[in-house]
Amino acid sequence: MGYSKRIETLCSLLIKTEVFADVGCDHGYCSEYMLKNGLCEKAILSDISKGSLAKAEELLAEYIQDGRAVSVLGDGFYGVPKDVGEVLIAGMGGSEIVSILSDKTYGFMPNRFVFQPMHDAEKLRRYILENGGEIERDFTFADGKFYDVICGKKAKGGGQVRDYSEAEYEFGRENLEKMPxxxxxxxxxxxxxxxxxxxxxxxxxxxxxxxxxxxxxxxxxxxxxxx
Ligand SMILES: C[S@@+](CC[C@H](N)C(=O)[O-])C[C@H]1O[C@@H](n2cnc3c(N)ncnc32)[C@H](O)[C@@H]1O
CATH class of the missing domain: 4.10.860 (DNA Excision Repair, Uvrb; Chain A)
Structure with a gap:
C-alpha cells in the first residue's frame, strides 16, 4: 500500500536503529516501514487506545509473532525503555507530546526523535531545547493540510546552548533560514x-x-x- 505524503515525509526522517518506538502508533504504518526495510531490529508499537493499537497489531501481526514487534497499550512512554534508539510521536498536539516527554514517571528525552505536532510546535521546540534536546530538522510541509515536523536527538553533555530567537521558537529555525x-x-x-x-x-x-x-x-x- 502506498503511504500518504505525510507518512512518507515522516518515514524519510527516520534512521536505522536497534529499537524503534512508535508512540501513538494507531495504524502502525511507520513501524511497518521500519520493519519492512530492515531499519530496526525491534519495534515497540504503543497507543493509549485499544482500538487504535488493534489496527497496528493487525497490520504487523507477523512481526509480532516472530518477536520483532511488541504492542503496548498505555499512556505515552509507558512500556518504552529510556535507552530506546529512536522515537516517533506523530499526529498529536505539541502540548500532548510535551506531557509525554515530561511525565514524572515515564518521561525522558529520547536518544533520537521525530515529532510531528498538530499544533503548539512552539511549545514543543521550547521544551526540547530547554530539556536536553537538540533540533536537527524542523520544517513545514503540506499534504492537504500544513504540518510541522521536528526531529533531533538528545544533546551530548545534557543540553544545547539556548540560542534560539523568539521568532525561531515560533516559526522554526530551518523555516526562517531556508524558507521552504x-x-x-x-x-x-x-x-x-x-x-x-x-x-x-x-x-x-x-x-x-x-x-x-x-x-x-x-x-x-x-x-x-x-x-
Ligand atoms: C491522529 S493519531 C496519529 C497516528 C499516527 N501516529 C500518525 O501520525 O498517523 C493519534 C494517535 O495517538 C494516540 N494517542 C493520543 N494520546 C496518546 C498518549 N498520551 N499516549 C499514547 N497514545 C496516544 C491516539 O489514540 C491515536 O491513535
Whole structure:
C-alpha cells in the first residue's frame, strides 16, 4: 500500500536503529516501514487506545509473532525503555507530546526523535531545547493540510546552548533560514486570512490592532526581517 505524503515525509526522517518506538502508533504504518526495510531490529508499537493499537497489531501481526514487534497499550512512554534508539510521536498536539516527554514517571528525552505536532510546535521546540534536546530538522510541509515536523536527538553533555530567537521558537529555525515552499505558502495563507478579517468593518479596535500587528510580523517573516 502506498503511504500518504505525510507518512512518507515522516518515514524519510527516520534512521536505522536497534529499537524503534512508535508512540501513538494507531495504524502502525511507520513501524511497518521500519520493519519492512530492515531499519530496526525491534519495534515497540504503543497507543493509549485499544482500538487504535488493534489496527497496528493487525497490520504487523507477523512481526509480532516472530518477536520483532511488541504492542503496548498505555499512556505515552509507558512500556518504552529510556535507552530506546529512536522515537516517533506523530499526529498529536505539541502540548500532548510535551506531557509525554515530561511525565514524572515515564518521561525522558529520547536518544533520537521525530515529532510531528498538530499544533503548539512552539511549545514543543521550547521544551526540547530547554530539556536536553537538540533540533536537527524542523520544517513545514503540506499534504492537504500544513504540518510541522521536528526531529533531533538528545544533546551530548545534557543540553544545547539556548540560542534560539523568539521568532525561531515560533516559526522554526530551518523555516526562517531556508524558507521552504510550504512554509511560505502557509504564511501567505495566514496573511490572506488576516486581510479577510480586517475587511470586517465591525471589528473592534483592539482586535484590529492585534491583527495588524500579526500581519506585520508575518510580512516580516516573508521579507526576512523577522529572524
Ligand atoms: C491522529 S493519531 C496519529 C497516528 C499516527 N501516529 C500518525 O501520525 O498517523 C493519534 C494517535 O495517538 C494516540 N494517542 C493520543 N494520546 C496518546 C498518549 N498520551 N499516549 C499514547 N497514545 C496516544 C491516539 O489514540 C491515536 O491513535
Amino acid at each position: 515552499t510550504d512554509f511560505v505558502k502557509r504564511t501567505k495563507k495566514h496573511l490572506v486570512n488576516i486581510d479577510k478579517y480586517l475587511k470586517n468593518s465591525n471589528l473592534q479596535q483592539e482586535s484590529r490592532e492585534t491583527l495588524e500587528k500579526r500581519k506585520r510580523r508575518l510580512q516580516g517573516v516573508l521579507s526576512g526581517e523577522v529572524k
